[in-house]
Amino acid sequence: MTGSIRKLCAVLLAALSASPAAAVSGATVPMVGCPTDGQIGPEAAPKSGTKHLALDAHAASGLAYYRNADIGVLGPRSWHCLGLAGSNGTTIYVTPERPDATAMLRAPLKVISGDGIQLSVSLGETSGRFEAAQLMARLFPQNRKFVDQVIAEKIVPASEFVFGPYPGDRLKRRSASMVEYETPAGMKGLGTDTRLVANRSPISGIVFLGEDDSVLHLSVRLPDKQLQSAIIRQTESDRGAP
DSSP, rough: OOOOHHHHHHHHHHHHOGGGGGGOEEEEEEEEEEEEETTOOOOOOOOOOOEEEEEOHHHHEEEEEEOOOOOEEEEETEEEEEEEEETTEEEEESSSSSOOOOHHHHHSSSBBBBBBEEEEEEOTTTTTHHHHHHHHHHGGGGGGGHHHHHHOOOSSSSOOOOSSOTTEEEEEEEEETTTEEETTTTTOSSGGGSSSSOOOEEEEEEEOOOOTTTTTEEEEEOSSSHHHHHOOOOOOHTOOOO
């Protein structure tokens, strides 16, 4: 990533991570550094260590925190992670198998057909504005002006920007800037607007709208619903949800 793009991503992450939850007691989990690849080539993983989170010890016992230089997300311990970065933003994938950067970057894009986690930050001030605007059209009508401006560029067909939620998605609006969702098993929705493809299990997550027209999108599909819930709750707590 260029310095200016990394600065934008860092500012968004810092704003999203500022939360009263940081001041309360919690639990310490392993922090796993994720290698990153993408537009400017491979980057080494940050050093592993530990991270203190606002989780009870039972919830934290099966989790680790996976991060690259820009963003991070909870996931099951002993899984593997990979970051992809470019002018559009940064994404981290956490999966049971070790992701292959070459396969993830090569067309056609490699999908996640089983369990997995994807956390993406789409930067609204760069080429990430297309993904950001698509999510805004689905969930944040207050940003209609931004979406219309992106459509007016005529770089992406207007048909790619659909106003209103997916019919099958179950939504819970946590605030004006945060929506929790579940995409049911076998259906198309916010959960499959990622590398996770539909299968026999639902996909859950959140979409968070940043002040700089950037959008954070978390998608989680796990067999252990308690761990899945802890991942989502912690991500929400980091972003100021009650």
